[in-house]
Amino acid sequence: xxxxxxxxxxxxxxxxxxxxxFIFGSYVALAGFSALSMLQYIRKNSYIDYKVLxxxxxxxxxxxxxxxxxxxxxxxxxxxxxxxLHYNDFEVIIVNDGSTDDTMKKVIKAYNLEPVDVIYEQKxxxxxIKAIYKSRNKAFNKLVxxxxxxxxxxxxxxxxxxxxxxxxxxxxxxxxxxxEDALLIMAKPFLEETKRKIIASxxxxxIANSCKxxxxxxxxxxxxxxxxxxxxxxxxxxxxxxxRMAWSKLNGLLLVSGAFGMFNREIVLKVGGYNTNLVxxxxxxxxxxxxxxxxxxxxxxxxxxxxxxxxxxxxxSLKVLGRQRDRWTRGNMESLFMHFRLFFNPKYKSLGLLGHxxxxxxxxxxxxxxFIGIIYFIIIAILGIPNWPFFFLLLxxxxxxxxxxxxxxxxxxxxxxxxxxxxxxxxxxxxTAMLEPIFYHPFILMFSIRGNFKxxxxxxxxxxxxxxxxxxxxxKEDEDENNDEMIxxxxxxx
Amino acid sequence: MVLSGKKIxxxxxxxxxxxxxxxxxxxxxxxxxxxxxxxxxxFISSDNILNLFNSESEALTVLGNNDSQSIWQRIRTxxxxxxxxxxVLLVILAYLLISLLVLFVVIIVNRQVKSRxxxxxxxxxxxxxxxxxxxxxxxxxxxxxxxxxxxIKNRQILIDELRFLHSNLYGExxxxxxxxxxxxxxxxxxxxxxxxxxxHTKSKGFREVAQMDVKDANxxxxxxxxxxxxxxxxxxxxxxxxLSEEEPLAFLNDLTYELSDWEMINIYDTxxxxxxxxxxxxxxxxxxNYSVIMFALRMIMLFKHVQTIPRVKQLLFHExxxxxxxxxxxxxxxxxxxxxxxxxxxxxxxTYRLQEILREFxxxxxxxxxxxxxxxxxxxxxxxxxxxxxxxxxxxxxxxDDLPFLADVIRDPDNSFKIRMLALQMLTSLGQEGNxxxxxxxxxxxxxxxxxxxxxxxxx
Numbered sequence: 001x002x003x004x005x006x007x008x009x010x011x012x013x014x015x016x017x018x019x020x021x022f023i024f025g026s027y028v029a030l031a032g033f034s035a036l037s038m039l040q041y042i043r044k045n046s047y048i049d050y051k052v053l054x055x056x057x058x059x060x061x062x063x064x065x066x067x068x069x070x071x072x073x074x075x076x077x078x079x080x081x082x083x084x085l086h087y088n089d090f091e092v093i094i095v096n097d098g099s100t101d102d103t104m105k106k107v108i109k110a111y112n113l114e115p116v117d118v119i120y121e122q123k124x125x126x127x128x129i130k131a132i133y134k135s136r137n138k139a140f141n142k143l144v145x146x147x148x149x150x151x152x153x154x155x156x157x158x159x160x161x162x163x164x165x166x167x168x169x170x171x172x173x174x175x176x177x178x179x180e181d182a183l184l185i186m187a188k189p190f191l192e193e194t195k196r197k198i199i200a201s202x203x204x205x206x207i208a209n210s211c212k213x214x215x216x217x218x219x220x221x222x223x224x225x226x227x228x229x230x231x232x233x234x235x236x237x238x239x240x241x242x243x244r245m246a247w248s249k250l251n252g253l254l255l256v257s258g259a260f261g262m263f264n265r266e267i268v269l270k271v272g273g274y275n276t277n278l279v280x281x282x283x284x285x286x287x288x289x290x291x292x293x294x295x296x297x298x299x300x301x302x303x304x305x306x307x308x309x310x311x312x313x314x315x316x317s318l319k320v321l322g323r324q325r326d327r328w329t330r331g332n333m334e335s336l337f338m339h340f341r342l343f344f345n346p347k348y349k350s351l352g353l354l355g356h357x358x359x360x361x362x363x364x365x366x367x368x369x370x371f372i373g374i375i376y377f378i379i380i381a382i383l384g385i386p387n388w389p390f391f392f393l394l395l396x397x398x399x400x401x402x403x404x405x406x407x408x409x410x411x412x413x414x415x416x417x418x419x420x421x422x423x424x425x426x427x428x429x430x431x432t433a434m435l436e437p438i439f440y441h442p443f444i445l446m447f448s449i450r451g452n453f454k455x456x457x458x459x460x461x462x463x464x465x466x467x468x469x470x471x472x473x474x475x476k477e478d479e480d481e482n483n484d485e486m487i488x489x490x491x492x493x494x
Numbered sequence: 495m496v497l498s499g500k501k502i503x504x505x506x507x508x509x510x511x512x513x514x515x516x517x518x519x520x521x522x523x524x525x526x527x528x529x530x531x532x533x534x535x536x537f538i539s540s541d542n543i544l545n546l547f548n549s550e551s552e553a554l555t556v557l558g559n560n561d562s563q564s565i566w567q568r569i570r571t572x573x574x575x576x577x578x579x580x581x582v583l584l585v586i587l588a589y590l591l592i593s594l595l596v597l598f599v600v601i602i603v604n605r606q607v608k609s610r611x612x613x614x615x616x617x618x619x620x621x622x623x624x625x626x627x628x629x630x631x632x633x634x635x636x637x638x639x640x641x642x643x644x645x646i647k648n649r650q651i652l653i654d655e656l657r658f659l660h661s662n663l664y665g666e667x668x669x670x671x672x673x674x675x676x677x678x679x680x681x682x683x684x685x686x687x688x689x690x691x692x693x694h695t696k697s698k699g700f701r702e703v704a705q706m707d708v709k710d711a712n713x714x715x716x717x718x719x720x721x722x723x724x725x726x727x728x729x730x731x732x733x734x735x736x737l738s739e740e741e742p743l744a745f746l747n748d749l750t751y752e753l754s755d756w757e758m759i760n761i762y763d764t765x766x767x768x769x770x771x772x773x774x775x776x777x778x779x780x781x782x783n784y785s786v787i788m789f790a791l792r793m794i795m796l797f798k799h800v801q802t803i804p805r806v807k808q809l810l811f812h813e814x815x816x817x818x819x820x821x822x823x824x825x826x827x828x829x830x831x832x833x834x835x836x837x838x839x840x841x842x843x844x845t846y847r848l849q850e851i852l853r854e855f856x857x858x859x860x861x862x863x864x865x866x867x868x869x870x871x872x873x874x875x876x877x878x879x880x881x882x883x884x885x886x887x888x889x890x891x892x893x894x895d896d897l898p899f900l901a902d903v904i905r906d907p908d909n910s911f912k913i914r915m916l917a918l919q920m921l922t923s924l925g926q927e928g929n930x931x932x933x934x935x936x937x938x939x940x941x942x943x944x945x946x947x948x949x950x951x952x953x954x
Contacts, residue, residue, distance in 0.1 A: 044725050047698045047701055047729075057796060058762060121912065188756065191754060191759065192724065192755075193754065194751075267872075393583050397583050401586075404594050407597040408597065411597055418605075423602075
């Protein structure tokens with residue numbers, strides 16, 4: 001019996017070490033790839049004049065689709081911000097997803113809207129459309145508002161996709177702030193590729209908490225004052241600048257953030273649009289599109305733009321952060337298990353051999369492994385058998401690895417887009433990186449485990465946050481907690 | 495936020511576990527507990543060092559019984575005697591600590607340097623802008639002395655300002671700026687960039703010489719219009735369009751790479767912006783490079799080269815579907831009845847192609863188990879798109895003679911909603927005859943078609 005436990009101990013401990021080495025190694029490799037990829041991107045675009053797209057009749061047409069649910073407080077500014085994007089052939093489709101507040105009333109009044117009689121094909125099934133509005137004012141002729149019954153974010157996006165007649169659809173969270181040239185910058189990679197079809201592109205999501213926003217534009221970038229959003233700045237920087245850039249290069253991206261992405265509309269329609277029965281519809285759509293392209297034996301790519309194009313507010317309280325993260329976990333699991341056929345399937349090339357297995361092991365399984373490790377450690381601690389000195393040595397290695405990686409991410413940001421201009425902010429970021437493993441990561445782990453648990457018991461709700469943003473009650477609660485800092489649901493970081 | 499007792503307890507426990515868990519990788523390595531037999535370092539006191547060994551005698555064997563050993567000697571001894579696993583961890587830890595320190599310093603210094611440089615550049619930029627404005631618009635100022643232009647970085651700031659102004663000015667002011675650029679030998683800086691080995695510097699150089707009309711390196715730049723690096727290629731092509739006086743698009747003759755949409759947009763922009771007139775794009779319609787044919791077709795469409803209609807009509811039946819699509823689009827702005835029969839013929843051909851694709855797909859689908867993705871093949875997209883573009887191109891020139899054709903398009907159940915709607919709208923533009931046809935169609939229309947007809951009539 002003792003021998004059995006010794007053998008078990010051996011396998012558990014060595015297994016954990018091996019997985020850890022792989023994880024550390026993968027992060028270092030991804031960081032390396034990202035660095036090369038970003039350097040190339042920055043060099044390539046340092047002298048580019050995006051304005052050529054502004055007036056060109058050859059530029060592709062884009063529909064910006066923004067679902068809105070109970071956004072009455074900010075919807076007017078949000079629409080104004082979207083309407084003032086720099087692009088020639090584009091339209092803004094706001095899909096009011098059965099808001100129960102005064103969203104529709106305010107929009108109709110502010111933009112002088114009237115119902116129009118438009119007939120178009122419902123290629124993807126959605127909840128019933130109540131009416132379609134356009135403005136009487138020609139200055140707003142790019143604006144279309146679809147008023148429909150509540151069906152969730154995915155359903156709203158499908159309704160917008162059905163209405164769109166443009167080549168590309170750009171999906172945006174209505175309360176995200178896009179930089180004026182966002183569409184120009186996003187469209188360019190679609191035009192450059194000749195050998196492979198670009199089916200989707202994602203942009204970096206930056207954190208707008210504490211930033212100064214005037215008339216739907218970021219006028220001053222500031223590091224969040226509160227710890228939770230601030231630590232997410234690091235998390236997002238690491239994820240976007242050090243992870244996705246590399247995955248883009250390796251053509252293994254499985255996720256385009258729901259907060260801002262651009263898609264080839266025809267492919268979205270071919271695969272049937274967003275799945276309305278999932279909580280992680282944004283990831284699942286990309287996986288499905290990629291799978292579809294592979295099955296059609298078409299050469300394709302999903303790309304990622306490192307420019308800070310989209311600014312958004314992130315959860316400032318643990319409560320909302322927890323809901324967001326356990327939903328992200330469930331979303332990951334849905335996509336990974338629904339498309340398990342991809343797992344190490346050479347037929348799907350980088351998707352099957354790299355992207356899916358990586359997400360499976362390092363995004364889904366790693367927190368579970370970590371949790372098992374904790375339980376295991378508790379047991380041996382209770383039994384009084386751990387080798388404490390070795391434990392502390394290992395702990396120091398892991399801690400400093402984490403902090404070093406975050407510092408590399410800060411350096412990436414510094415050398416590339418350096419949006420945080422004040423010296424003080426950089427120093428704060430560096431110190432935040434030191435605190436993150438101690439005061440932030442345990443909660444993220446906990447939320448992830450909770451997400452796993454909820455997935456296995458079959459919970460498929462967004463919680464009380466609805467599909468985008470959060471309910472007024474929560475908003476109020478959070479505002480009470482965090483003064484002026486608002487929280488919203490965002491595209492996933494991984 | 496109100497924390498309940500349970501939450502506080504949980505938080506405390508979580509923070510405690512952090513001592514052994516986390517982080518970033520979400521890995522569990524941190525909690526790896528440890529093998530009894532492994533040795534670990536504790537450097538602080540000799541007592542602790544003794545703890546690392548199984549027995550005092552073992553420690554004495556390893557360390558020697560020498561109290562006079564310095565702490566560094568002891569560390570060294572312990573390191574040498576430690577198991578491989580510990581050695582590896584120690585090396586990693588040392589590397590991490592050093593790199594953390596270096597990173598910290600680099601980030602702070604970089605920020606400091608960058609801030610200072612940015613401020614200085616802004617001041618200089620402002621100064622140069624004002625001086626250039628004075629130079630341009632104050633007739634009394636014949637020459638201008640710029641501060642710090644001996645420095646290469648400052649000269650680059652000046653070049654950028656000159657380029658920016660030059661791109662926004664025409665006529666005398668623009669040539670005055672160009673003269674200044676040459677007088678100050680700034681063109682030599684640009685040429686240096688052109689001949690630089692690094693592709694991104696070279697590309698910048700191409701931009702500068704093109705903007706400032708420096709023709710000294712034309713032959714050299716021309717050789718890059720067919721470079722394998724697409725970034726240099728597009729810049730070289732744009733530069734040649736601007737700089738080549740006789741044949742701005744001559745490089746298309748020898749282009750072996752596919753022209754991307756981005757390249758086409760840039761070339762077109764240069765042609766329009768600099769009002770470069772190309773008499774005919776017809777020679778490139780015979781190119782072996784399909785992307786060049788497509789470019790020529792697009793230019794014919796945008797510049798409305800009516801004289802090329804006969805040749806474009808031939809391309810409607812090209813083997814490559816993208817070219818058929820581009821040719822169809824190219825005819826739309828011509829608004830001529832000359833091509834109506836060919837377009838109708840092409841419509842018929844594309845219909846056959848589409849039916850064949852759909853039939854093949856259904857055949858394949860028979861044996862397929864129902865999968866997660868029910869979507870149809872991508873192959874039908876182009877024939878559908880071409881058929882839509884045919885109807886669009888017919889729109890401006892449609893007449894009562896085309897009523898039967900349009901009625902067939904509308905009745906065809908394989909046709910997309912979009913194409914049928916367009917055909918219905920075209921009927922309404924044909925006056926009474928079109929309306930009569932609408933009424934005729936209503937008689938045997940299914941629900942979808944009826945709704946479409948009602949909608950078209952309402953919006954008439």
